[in-house]
Amino acid sequence: MFEKNLNQHDNFDIDAERLLARTFMGRVEWEMIVIGLGQFIFWIGIWFSVLSGFIPLWAGFFLSILSISFSYLPSHAGQHGHLSGKHKSLKWLNAVVGQISLIPLAQSHHILKAIHMKHHAYTNNPERDPDYFHTHVDHWWQAAINTHGQTGIGDPRLQKMVEMFMEEDEKFKSDIERGTVYSLIFFFAQMITAIYFPLETLLLWWVPRKLVTSYLGVIFSHQPHKSLPQGRYKDTRFWVNGIPRFFNHSMQIHVMHHMYPKICHFDEPKAIEALKPFMIARGIPGAEDLPDDISYKSLTFK
């Protein structure tokens, strides 16, 4: 398959790359809609089960961690318009499903979207990439801690960056202001819930979402981007950690997302198989070690 692709695109020009990439764009990523709404319903079910005494709190705690670890990606898909695909009439799905999915993480879809778009625009730029402070650190545990600067009152360096973007980008400012309303709702909701169900709020919501935020910082930001320079084909790497791709939310192949953010998460393996010759030709870190077929088990070891 690799040889065949090489022959098909022997000049590797950007137009040929874009033409091929476009064949993987535009569909409604229904899998993310199912995961986004499904994990939220499951999480509510955990609360109901614990409060009614059907399962013990400690079991609910572990189930919540598992469930909440699925809450970010559907919002991420919504941030890039994957939930509506090429259908303009379905655009509302991106924000609605994205926000519902983020309830267990107590985060605003609009704020995360505004910040994430800047990450794509300025990946690995120390002055303008909002993810820089938890990505470019020496150890994974530093990423796990620093990523919490993106929530709550936040890292002062990030706050300064956000203020800068708000001054120069009206769309960014509008998204932050819109998202602030949701952040306030989550702020009060957690306090009110804690008054009535203190230990449940701690172990089914606060601790799981903190652990998952650390996980996201390490797997989604630090591993794919750490120590890499700026540049379309240089800022993200293929990586392995000995755990099957499924359990890392496929972030080993995050490089595909940075090349073409409009390609749906679940279509990335096929897109990589097709675009592999271009990736090698562009010198993308780790591209030469890619297997020809990207399965859930592949990329576990080089």
Add this chain to the structure above:
Amino acid sequence: MTKLIEMITSHLTNWGLVWFCLIFWGSIFNAILLNIITFEVTKSFYLFGYTSGFLFGLFAKYKNWGWVN
């Protein structure tokens, strides 16, 4: 409505962490204490958890610990 949200946001930017710790962590500290102690307590004992939450909030504000909320 926008003005009201601006006022709340402005206040919470400075004091949100303390409010959060007072109510959220205060409730949790209370619940933990009530689970640990075996003897009967008076109603004023509940103040202990919320006072701890409030002090934790002041300390968190001083240390700029955004992670507590």
